Structures are given as structure tokens and as C-alpha cells.
Amino acid sequence: MQVRFQRLLSVIAVLVAILVVTGCGPKQKESSQQGEVGAGYLTIIDDAGRRVVLANKPEKIAVLSTSYVELLYAVGGKAVGRPVSKSAKLSAEAAMLPEVGQVTNINLEKLVALQPDFVIGYLGIHERLIPILENSGIPVVLLKMKTYADVQAKITLFGDIAGTAQQAQQVSRKLSYNIKLVTDKLPNQPKKVLILHATARSVTVELKNSIAGNVLGILNLTNVAAASKPLEKEPDTTPYSMEKIVEADPDIILVTTMGELTDIEKRLKDDVESNPAWAGLRAVNNRQVFFLPSDLFQLNPGVDYDEAIAYLAKIVYPEVYGHVH
Secondary structure, eight states: OHHHHHHHHHHHHHHHHHHHHHHTSOOOEEOTTTOOOOSSSEEEEOTTSOEEEESSOOSSEEEOOHHHHHHHHHTTOOOSBBOOOSSSOOOHHHHTSOBOEETTEEOHHHHHHTOOSEEEEETTTSGGGHHHHHHTTOOEEEEOOOSHHHHHHHHHHHHHHHTOHHHHHHHHHHHHHHHHHHHTTOOSOOOEEEEEEEESSOEEEEOTTSHHHHHHHHTTOEETTTTSOOOSSOTTEEEOOHHHHHHHOOSEEEEEEESOHHHHHHHHIIIIITSGGGGGSHHHHTTOEEEOOHHHHTSOOGGGHHHHHHHHHHHHOHHHHOOOO
């Protein structure tokens, strides 16, 4: 009986040892921005609320937004394809990538021909591609990136995807440091700012979650349209109203643009500058109307967000930061 009891204890000890070893084994990596665990290399809850599991580390990533291309390369990742870009700042390596069509008109044939094992799309643009790609066994995430907080979250996420978390942390710290160099010198001179967004078809006003609107917040500037009701289909903007602009009488007017400049200038003249009240605005009289560069304020600057902040700081406080060149 004693012998049998000792054998039973030995068996239990072995089982406990096995459980301890397996319990301490490698676990699946978890997307830092979301926090849901599943089987495989990485689980992501994307910005559309979709749960996407990567069984293995992706080796052939297709990126469908130029804003994400440089961010992926900055954290040490690589891509096999990207959309056409005329204005995005791309490294030499990223510029040589095969193109898969315009951001808003991806060529599925070209995309699938690259045989990607993972696709990064943009929320609000690439939803229609999901069924086709997933039916081909290609996982897809839809992401959005407007604010500085969005950028920091995507730096971490892309580091997880590429398996370069340490490099991603370095990129994140450097970006935070560069922005602090600007904000530490901010003068205590609050100013009111209006952000117009002009295309060939319309003029609207940007709110706090646009790129320029977010930069205003970081620089402690007042967006005169902050309390306005957003457009249903464009939640980062509100309708243009000269009456409200006159009432706010901003110190500075910023203009972001999308499209051909000649068409945009015509739209501004027809919708804005032709109104007699425009000439009476403080910002107009003081020549404080500025067009912002598209590569920093229309396309998300990503890891160059510090450049967007420094650029706007020079516009608003040239006596502190120097003039824009």
C-alpha cells in the first residue's frame, strides 16, 4: 500500500511540473491599442471594432494608405505595395514599392498579385475590400489616424505587427521629446484661430479632431469653431458660415486644401473672399491668413507630427520660433 501511495505522489508531482512548464510558456502577443488575446502571433481589434487574428508574423504587408507607409518603415517594418502618392514624403525604399492604385480606388488585381499575407487599410475608405480579401485568406485591418494620440497608438501597433517593439518605443520617445521641445517654449499669449478646409467643390471649417485642429490643441490655441456641430458624413468639419466667422473674429486664419490649387483658389474667391465681411476680419487686415502644406496637414504626418507642430508654432509665434521658410 505504501509503495502504491508513493507511486501516486510521483505521478502527481510529474503532472504538476508539466502544468508549471506549459503555464510559463510563450503567450500570444496582444495589440497594445486594444487588448484582446486569441490564438496566433497577434490579435488586433481594429478601429472598425473588428477582431483580426494574425496566425503568424506577416512577411508581405500591403499598405493602402500613404500615411501608414512611412510609419511602418520608421519602426523597422517593410511593405510589398503601397498606393499612388503625389504629395506624401516617402523614403527612397518606400518610393520604389509597387503601386496598387489610388488610395480611394485600389486596383484589386494589382493588390492580390503581390500575394500579401496582411493588408492595412484606412477606415472609411477600404471597407468594400474586406470580403474579397478575406475570401482569399488575406487578413485585413482598418485603421484611422488623425490625432497625435492616434499616431502614438499606431507606432506601438505597427511595432507589434513588425515584431520590432523596441524600435517602435524609441520612435515614440523621440517624437514625444521633439514635441516637448516646442511646447516648453510656448508663450502665455492665447490666440483665436479659424481653420478653413477648401476643395474645388466646397469650403468647410475644421474641428478639434482634424490634424490642424489637434495641433491647435497641443499648442494651447483656441479653435473658434470648437463648439460647432460636426457634419454627419465628415465629423472633423462643420459648415462654413461667414456670420459666425465675423462674430468670432479670429486672430489667425489657416487654410488646408485638397485638390488642384487653381480650382481651390476659385472656390475660395467665390464662397469666401467675395463676401464684403471678409475684408473686415482682423486676421485678413493683419495679413494673418496662411495656407498649410498638405504633406503635414492634409495627409497625416505620422512620425513627422512634430514637424507639423513646429510649423504651426512658427506661424503663430514667429517671435519665439522663427519664421516659416
